[in-house]
Amino acid sequence: MVFARYLTPAAECGGLGLQCLGVGWQQVTRVRFDGRVIDCYGLMTIVRGAGWFVWGDLPRQRVPVRAPAVFVVFPGVYHAYQPDPGGWAERWVLFDGPSAHTHERLGTLNRDAPVMELQAPLVGMESLFDSLFEAADSSSPHRDVATSSLVHRLLAELLTIKVAAEDGAQIVRYFDEQATGSLSIAEHARQLGMDASALRREMFRATGATPKEYILRARLSLAQRLLLTTDRSVAEIARYVGFSDAAYFTRLFSRRVGQTPREFRKSGRPCGREG
Incomplete structure (x- = not known):
């Protein structure tokens, strides 16, 4: 099963700080992904299953990914990922904007350590993704604003999870x-x-x-x-x-x-x- 929506936000929405460019989910059992470079950020959450992720310049290290986990892809940076034969369930969002750079400075998005395995299920993030799927699939004239707000909330939730995992709380x-x-x-x-x-x-x-x-x-x-x-x-x-x-x-x-x-x-x- 696959759900995917791609958005082209209005230029005026650039002032919101983050723009949602695409969102989706899928249950992947077998996929061949040779890698790519994109011009925006991507946040991938693995809610079930396991696989691997590689990124950056050569030589590249293959990092295992086991749910519940999150990994981030960065604009202009090579990345590739693939589930194990048992498959995985992923939810993803593509976004960009000046606030993404702020989240890099805060450590929410870390180019040196883009994979984060978690100790508890991604309940809060899954709920936000559900709202994001609904907003992106809506015919509302304010869809760009609604999806932007939800991407902000997703990154805030991720930052909170990371701080708690590092005993920052x-x-x-x-x-x-x-x-x-x-x-x-x-x-x-x-x-x-x-x-x-x-x-x-x-x-x-x-x-x-x-x-x-x-x-x-x-x-x-x-x-x-x-x-x-x-x-x-x-x-x-x-x-x-x-x-x-x-x-x-x-x-x-x-x-x-x-x-x-x-x-x-x-x-x-x-x-x-x-x-």
């Missing part, structure tokens, strides 16, 4: 809990059993930010919530989220959020008094 939880504390980055690293360099590397892989930047964003996010949900003064909120100097907090908040804390409170909450 544990680091994120730790910093969410410790963001308002006074420990240095080196001290945080010791708490997590690694050196500062390894922490920066793992934190970027998990969040796309350095530990210092993640802490700063977490503090400002908490400050915004407190400004809108409490009557604490700006100085009290500054101290609560980890800033001993309220004036510095106000300058930083203004630069990052675009409003002073008092302006943010006034514009974001329709009633209540200022702190």
Whole structure:
């Protein structure tokens, strides 16, 4: 059984960041695939079965693929793949756009390690693929927008799965809990059993930010919530989220959020008094 739809998105949809160019699924029992180079990205999920995948310049290494697994093909890069004699079931999507390059920087799409074998079934991704198949097969005039949104969600789900598989979620939880504390980055690293360099590397892989930047964003996010949900003064909120100097907090908040804390409170909450 085979399902395949190819799309030619409107030029205006380039601003969405990702464009879905094709999507499909098939149960493959035997196929000869001599390899190819395409001019877009491809995300292939193997939900049942096993086989192999090769990519890149010579000499090429054949990498085994066993479900549940995902592999990515990149524009301009040679690739080939084939199921074992027992076959496999695959779901695939072709896409392109500037957001794909962002996902390369974040590690969602890794040219050096395009194959990812998973520890659990691809339930979330399968559900998103089902929605993508439906959207691509629809006669809706907004099909390009709907399919673009679903490709964004597929890549976000893949990134979440990768972070969880690499224990990145544990680091994120730790910093969410410790963001308002006074420990240095080196001290945080010791708490997590690694050196500062390894922490920066793992934190970027998990969040796309350095530990210092993640802490700063977490503090400002908490400050915004407190400004809108409490009557604490700006100085009290500054101290609560980890800033001993309220004036510095106000300058930083203004630069990052675009409003002073008092302006943010006034514009974001329709009633209540200022702190």
